[in-house]
Amino acid sequence: MSDPDPGPWPAQVTVDLDAIAHNVGVLRERAGSAEVMAVVKADAYGHGLVPSARAALAGGAAALGVAQPAEALALRQAGVQAPVLCWLLTPAVDADALLAADVQVAASAPWALDLLAAAARRSGRPAQVQLKADTGLARGGAFALPVTDGDPRTDFEALVRHAAVLAAEGAVRVVGVFSHFAYADAPGHPTVRAQREAFADAVRLAEGAGLHLEVRHLSNSAATLTTPGAAWDMVRPGLAVYGLSPVPDVASAADLGLRPAMTVSAQVAVAKRVPAGQGVSYGHTYAPERATTVVDVPVGYADGVPRHASNVGPVQVGGRRFRVSGRVCMDQFVVDVGDLPVQAGDEVVLFGTGADGAPTAQDWAEAAGTISYEIVSRFGPRLPRRHVGQAGR
Template sequence: MTESAPLREAVIDLGAIRDNVDALRAQIGTEHLYAVVKANAYGHGAVPAAKAALDGGADRLGVADLAEALELREAGITAPVLAWLHDADADFDLALRADIDLGISSVAQLNAAAAAAERAARPAVVHLKLDTGLSRNGIAPDAWASAVRAARAAETAGLVRVAGIFSHLSGTDAESDLAQADALDRGLSEASRAGLDPEFVHLAASGAALTLPRTRYNTVRVGIAIYGVSPFPHREPSEFGLRPAMTLRSRVVAVRRVAEGQGVSYGHTYRAPRDTTLALVPVGYADGVPRQASGRADVLLAGERRPIAGRVAMDQMVVAVGDAEVAVGDEVVLFGDPETGAPSAEDWARAADTIGYEIVTRLGRRVARRYVAQ
């Protein structure tokens, strides 16, 4: 790392995303695979991550909302894109013009899509989302029958094409997830009785796609796993043949020696157990580093993992290095590929009592992204 490099940098290995998708396709074996690139591709950068995922064999892309879908279209990505989270004022006219598939969670949304289709003189491509037990968005079970009949009527009128039916798992445990698969089967039977014949059926995201074949159907939506982060708190991505795509790094900006007993950072929650060298790293919770990991997480510095000393501040943290030789400008890796000796996103998640998803997704805008293809 040179002095001209950014103070805070997330290096994104697009080759890892490509290879992870290829590995996932081989393991999961479904006919179709959605690469989920919502939330700026879980912090990795939506457009470059989407392109890498498509290079790896994903045939479709998934996002949360229309703005995210439009970002992909504006970047020239033409692969099918499904957006599934809409408010009452969502611009379905624009979605149709941009050839975006719509996840539909209510009859009201279905009607809005049909109205946009009538104005555009072309059918809206929709995927009906059934609530099978997560109790978030999705058509409630007591409305399935009326919703699929309405969808069939709109399809017969040439206003929509029901390309898919899907749901989302709670991930509570295998038994609960399999019960949701049973519920989805009932919804599919209801849809069939109404005359619907969707091409795509999808339920599993990363966790279930990897471990519960019953939930795969003919399509899966894989998000966190394509970035080489484990969907399970106590299992490493390497178990599934995946490698982390993101390395978060910075450098030392100050070094000082303190005496035994000296307090460090706010509240002096850390006191040096002996005479100790401290390294100042200009990354803090404004950059997405969880304050909850204060005093619990490590970084890679001077060839070894070193502990954070005291509280993570807004813009900086202090690392205790004992008697190691460190200097201003030395590279600090907060997390990355553990094969390099660095902590992983999962390590940071455990230190912060959270999940790896949050660690990579929450990085702030001061963290520069740099893309490599290894």
């Protein structure tokens, strides 16, 4: 079963929901006794928020994770009932809406707890909170390491004390503590061990304050696959849910048993012969050495094709590999296909599973000097999503 025909748009993103469910199954096996929270932030890394969330749950995910409150509310509005954790708040957040939707909310500072407690008092029901500890990433969360020499107190300690007061009042219910690795894609890096130890200290601190934790989680995709001892009660994979390797220098997606879920393809808009030496696309940064056929592919950086992939981005045409010829434009790019017989309407695959020799998102990441996370998540809503497979339907 697939979604309705997306219409005449000349390019599309195809998402295999069964692959997402399969990948969650692989991650469940790797997680041992820990449950899986599938991260579906950023429109499920470009794969489509609601269909991907349902597929992940069908594959055995116990909970879902999002960054933005609007993402959590969109899941609830679509009828998704599984536990949802939202971890990026600002003081302008609509805490009342999150509580009414039964969303678990991360608190990284006392002001966030106060905001949630105020909403809880208005609603008459406690806010479900997970405390975020910064164990060395120095990004989100309350810093759980001493900052000043000789002063053992930490921001996370203050957060725990404040949470305990509000929990005793009944305004909040602290259901978990979590943190995030800085270097999990290099499992032997010393920060991995240091953060594991810091997280264990943070958990002991919270439990010592009388907080009754239901879940404790630290592992992202990379740690789930390479550092099983960091699993705790739950793992929190994102990229691997969509079939891409978070540790491409260690193991490929195929090595890990993962199936890439996204394929990006387009139809040739124009095919024509050009003479030797003819500059191609803006700035003439590419010119063929002999007479050749060039094809115009109607997808560009406004759709998500990295401009950094100019002259290097790999594509498949007629079962053969080529690369972007010249600069990627806003709505299109050009490919020199030599003497291959190509005509308007023929398919161009930017990336997919790689099983048939087509490029993968990892190939594009390496060509453009970035990571596969960015490649899949940057393809925007202008390209229709076509969801195939049965998982979560």
